[in-house]
Amino acid sequence: MRENKYDDPDFFENYGQMPRSVGGLNAAGEWHVLQKMLPDFTGKNLLDLGCGFGWHCIYAKEQGADLVVGVDLSEKMLNIAKAKSEGLQIKYLQQAIEDIDFSKEEFDVVMSSLAFHYVKDFQSILQKINYCLKPGGTLVFSQEHPIFTARAEQDWIRNEKGEILHWPVDQYQEQGIRQTSFLGHTVVKYHRTLENIFNALIAAGFVIQQVSEPKPSKEAIAAWPEMEAENKRPIFLMIKAVKAGT
Known part of the structure; x- marks a missing residue:
């Protein structure tokens, strides 16, 4: 996550044209599932790791x-977040997820959307999250699915006409760095197996409550037909867990 591609002008411009950047939560194909996994925010303290444009921060406040509190390494992302949440009492911090240092049991809820696959030391982050969560507090996060991150190419197998045939899976058991292409740039991501992700949560003191491999909603497909292909394989993994203890 310390690699800050989002402040690159060209990368940021391309990111800003993605459906979820333009349309917000309802334009995110997984939101209809993620929304149901989130706890009641009434009177709660929320930490959003990798908050981006601040969509989830705004939702929680509303x-x-x-x-x-929203944390993101990108100054450009936070500038957009601050503008979109003007008038709302949301605190934004520009720092890497790896560098968070909050007080013990400061938050009721910690969430993260599509950021953890950029983090090298997942176990360390989970330990920090557990420390700043109240007993019984909730962690909800999404990340790119291990089926998606296994190959660095992260692309479909197509026929001679360019039509999608299938999604290849290879090197699944070889965890670690993947040099991938995203929005026309080389980006560093980290591949982990499902086994590693689940066991890391358990080792950090979490009880897993729900797991989802969401399909895009019918509404999202109607608005963006290219999302139909996402039904061929899971692109996202979403997990809801609670900190053990009362």
Whole structure:
């Protein structure tokens, strides 16, 4: 996550043209599932890791959250987030996810959307999250699915006409760095197996409550027909867990 591609002008411009950047949460194919996994925010303290444009921070505040803190390494992302949440009491911090240092049991909810596959030391982040969560507090996060991250190419197998045939899976058991192409740039991501992800959560003191491999909603496909292909394989993994203890 310390690689800050999002402040590159060309990368940021391309990112800003993605459906979820333009249309917000309802334009994110997985939102209809993620929304149901989130707890009641009324009176709660939320930490959003990799908050981006601040969509989830704004949603939590509108749902009655008390304290909302968004963390992101990108200055450009945070500038957009601040503009979109003007008038709302949301605190934004520019720092890497790996560098968070919050007080013990400061938050009721920690969430992260599509950021953890950029983090090298997943176990360390989970330990920090557990420390700043209250007992019984909730962690909800999404990341790129291990089926998606296994190959560095992250692309479909197509026929001679360019039509999608299938999604290849290879090197699944070889965890670690993947040099991938995203929005016309080389980006560093980290591949982990499902086994590694689940066991890391358990080792960090979490109880897994729900797992989802969401399909895009019918509404999202109607608006962006290219999302239909996402039904061929999971692109996202979403997990809801709670900190053990009462």
